[in-house]
Amino acid sequence: MLEVKKFVFSPVEENTYVVYNESLDCCIIDPGCYFSNERNELKDFIDGLSLQPKYLLNTHCHLDHVFGEKFVHETYNLIPYIHKNEKEMLELAPLAAIRWNLPFDGYKGEVNYLTEGDAVRLGDDTLKVIYAPGHSPGHICFYCEAQKFILSGDVLFRQSIGRTDLPGGDFETLITNIREKLFVLPNDVKVYSGHGLETTIGFEKKNNPFLVEV
Ligand SMILES: [Zn+2]
Numbered sequence: 353m354l355e356v357k358k359f360v361f362s363p364v365e366e367n368t369y370v371v372y373n374e375s376l377d378c379c380i381i382d383p384g385c386y387f388s389n390e391r392n393e394l395k396d397f398i399d400g401l402s403l404q405p406k407y408l409l410n411t412h413c414h415l416d417h418v419f420g421e422k423f424v425h426e427t428y429n430l431i432p433y434i435h436k437n438e439k440e441m442l443e444l445a446p447l448a449a450i451r452w453n454l455p456f457d458g459y460k461g462e463v464n465y466l467t468e469g470d471a472v473r474l475g476d477d478t479l480k481v482i483y484a485p486g487h488s489p490g491h492i493c494f495y496c497e498a499q500k501f502i503l504s505g506d507v508l509f510r511q512s513i514g515r516t517d518l519p520g521g522d523f524e525t526l527i528t529n530i531r532e533k534l535f536v537l538p539n540d541v542k543v544y545s546g547h548g549l550e551t552t553i554g555f556e557k558k559n560n561p562f563l564v565e566v
């Protein structure tokens with residue numbers, strides 16, 4: 353049984369998630385901790401529950417989702433898992449961050465790749481990889497079918513969607529992927545987004561201004 357802990361980090365207010373189970377295994381998803389107190393908060397939570405970090409996962413590699421990548425790698429000796437189409441994003445993130453006035457020390461080591469249909473296993477629990485580009489070229493979501501929740505990154509927000517004006521973004525692709533990959537999930541699937549509040553698939557089908565059928 354998975355528990356989902358959310359942190360809101362950095363001036364960008366990005367949601368970082370720690371997903372863990374009763375065997376105390378955990379994965380860290382989109383570590384956006386920017387300031388040292390945020391890095392401490394993440395570490396204190398993990399250490400406080402005696403969690404064993406098994407995976408460092410990224411829905412995508414925009415700067416706000418990788419501020420803490422190097423820290424998590426160094427602290428827990430984890431190699432990031434990303435989609436191959438995000439490799440360039442990861443490499444360019446520190447450069448982009450200078451333009452945003454949010455300089456940080458980027459992760460430069462090796463990476464592991466995830467793709468559509470892969471399963472991330474944490475003991476008896478599974479997160480299924482759903483490939484849903486459009487906000488960024490290699491964006492993936494992590495879906496727990498058994499417990500009906502999805503970590504949607506910046507694909508789908510409560511009554512909004514990810515921006516598509518950044519490199520590799522494409523509005524039509526994003527909308528199509530939300531409809532064909534996310535809106536096919538049960539209505540009561542809870543959505544944990546990369547920014548903002550939780551929502552559900554059913555609520556967004558009815559209330560998301562970008563997706564409501566007229
Ligand atoms: Zn993003």
Ligand SMILES: [Zn+2]
Pocket residue numbers: 366414416417506546547
């Ligand atoms: Zn973001």
